[in-house]
Amino acid sequence: MAAPDRQRSATADGPQQSAVTLIGSVQRAMRLLESVAGHEHGAPAKQLARETGLALPTAYHLLRTLVHEGYLRRDKGLFFLGEAAERLSSSGAQEKRRSTIVDALAQWRDLIGAPVYYAMYRDGEIEVLCVSDAPGNPAVEEWADFRETGHAHAIGQCLLAQLDEDVRRDHLDRYPVRSLTPYTVRDSHSLVRRLDRMRRTELVVERQEYALGTVCAAIPITLGTTAATMAISLPSHQADRLPAAARQLQTGVDRLLGSLALSISI
Incomplete structure (x- = not known):
């Protein structure tokens, strides 16, 4: 029964239909960035996964990607905002x-x-x-x-x-x-x-x-x-x-x- 309900909500009108085009991985990455931004002294992956409601393997994968792109940096197991994120802020x-x-x-x-x-x-x-x-x-x-x-x-x-x-x-x-x-x-x-x-x-x-x-x-x-x-x-x-x-x-x-x-x- 749940699947038909989701289909109706996705096709009932334009705005709801557009919602299905949202990219979940981007949403999850943004939640991680927001969570890291709330920790001035850094936070470990387990804490960030818990705060964002993500599975730990998913959090690790996204965190590594964000570090690679410069939006986060990792130091002694803790994650901080990186230079790319700071440039956006500035x-x-x-x-x-x-x-x-x-x-x-x-x-x-x-x-x-x-x-x-x-x-x-x-x-x-x-x-x-x-x-x-x-x-x-x-x-x-x-x-x-x-x-x-x-x-x-x-x-x-x-x-x-x-x-x-x-x-x-x-x-x-x-x-x-x-x-x-x-x-x-x-x-x-x-x-x-x-x-x-x-x-x-x-x-x-x-x-x-x-x-x-x-x-x-x-x-x-x-x-x-x-x-x-x-x-x-x-x-x-x-x-x-x-x-x-x-x-x-x-x-x-x-x-x-x-x-x-x-x-x-x-």
Whole structure:
């Protein structure tokens, strides 16, 4: 009698019919992974088989497969999560951190009425990691590589001001100062003097040094040895709005700095 009941439940409608396509070995392997994840200090195969309700031979076979694929590792008879499983976890965490930054930038963009940028100095380079703009408030066009022109825009100046002397000198040796507009700083000596006068927590303002018709302000975010910044840009005819808009962004950044600390390396 049991077999006909199973057949009816499997063919009665679409969703139940699709259930028969589930692969039991995958389900059992996932239960083992979940069980291992619950044991920070590892667990033996017998305990894992008991917790997942699997026969010991089946558990052994799946555990060996998971170890071979890198999702688990075995040490002195105990099973732990392996590098492959940890990569899956870190990818999910990284996406969550990225989402936190993207949502924050969109919120500030709408509140301030200006494009908002998030950038870091990482591995010797200026990296603009996220930009949030809108059709009515477009971001600055990257007409000259942001990485190579850090001396000319607020984002780059803000990051360079946070670096120690040797790292900054190395950067400027690789990307020498050059004029982009009539307002760009003229030489590296003048730039370094300007950067040295800045406090690491000071707002950085740049007026048409990177692009004519654009003014920008950048907020430094320094966490340990990480140099990061959030910035806004406005058309130059709205330059009088820049100080208040920058203060508004800085207030928001200060308020969310705790969560930003977790999201800083998206």
